[in-house]
Amino acid sequence: MTLPIYVYGSPVLRKVAREVESDESGLDDFIEDLWQTMHQSDGIGLAAPQVGKSMRIFVIDGTPLQEDDPSLKDFKRTFINPEMVERGGDDKTFEEGCLSIPNLREEIVRPEKIKIRYYDRNFNFNEEEHDGIAARIIQHEYDHLQGILFTDRVAPLKKRMLRTKLNAIAKGKFEVNYKVKVAK
Ligand code: NI
Numbered sequence: 001m002t003l004p005i006y007v008y009g010s011p012v013l014r015k016v017a018r019e020v021e022s023d024e025s026g027l028d029d030f031i032e033d034l035w036q037t038m039h040q041s042d043g044i045g046l047a048a049p050q051v052g053k054s055m056r057i058f059v060i061d062g063t064p065l066q067e068d069d070p071s072l073k074d075f076k077r078t079f080i081n082p083e084m085v086e087r088g089g090d091d092k093t094f095e096e097g098c099l100s101i102p103n104l105r106e107e108i109v110r111p112e113k114i115k116i117r118y119y120d121r122n123f124n125f126n127e128e129e130h131d132g133i134a135a136r137i138i139q140h141e142y143d144h145l146q147g148i149l150f151t152d153r154v155a156p157l158k159k160r161m162l163r164t165k166l167n168a169i170a171k172g173k174f175e176v177n178y179k180v181k182v183a184k
Contacts, residue, residue: 001029003037003051004179008101008149009170010052011183017047017054017145020080022123031078031121034059041178043099045137047144050100052181056081058141062134069133082118084142085127089113094136096150102174104165106154110139 006012020027030053038046038059047058062075089112097105113131116138120126130138140150151162168174172182 001033001036002040002179003033004181005037005041005046005050005099006052006181006183007169007172007174008151008166009183010100010181012049012052012054013100013144013149014147015049015054016147017049017056020055020057022119028121031057031059034078035061037178041099041176045141046099047141049144049147056145058082058144060134060137060141062137065133072133075134078121079116079138079141080119080121080123082116082138082142082145084114084116084139086115086129087111087113087139089131092136094133096136096140098140098150099178101149101151101166101169102176102180104151104162104169106151106158106162108150108153110136110153114138116142 034046037051038061044062044064045058045060048055057080059078062072066072091109092112093107093109095105096108112135114135115129117127151166154162170183
């Protein structure tokens with residue numbers, strides 16, 4: 001089932017999401033819905049708060065970007081209750097976008113390397129290190145679980161210019177070809 005994507009201005013995007021229990025009812029179906037919704041909207045990552053569920057889950061499919069970064073060839077993951085245990089390396093600038101902030105892209109600075117612990121779809125524990133675009137997507141999605149959006153991380157001078165655009169998005173003044181839910 002494809003779910004509507006909550007856009008900028010929705011309170012759920014600003015909450016710290018709650019931990020997930022392994023025996024939660026409907027969890028499998030919900031994860032399937034996340035994958036379907038991400039693919040339907042041509043996203044490379046989607047976090048549960050973006051579909052209105054304040055839960056610590058996100059999914060990533062980096063394979064559409066494998067031409068830019070061959071290490072993304074098999075990069076498909078479901079992250080449950082992730083914990084970012086390290087961020088390091090040099091700071092890198094990369095242009096980000098977000099399904100919850102339609103038609104807006106900004107250069108964002110983040111560390112190039114991360115180490116993350118998480119449970120996968122079968123509730124197996126994993127610890128992984130990533131760099132490059134994978135680390136970038138993971139950090140963006142992890143932020144969603146903390147109630148942080150990439151636009152919070154733009155340089156202060158740019159923030160004022162962004163405000164008008166963000167206010168328009170919050171009012172639903174945009175066009176996309178996926179289902180959305182605008183806070184009223
Ligand atoms: Ni996002």
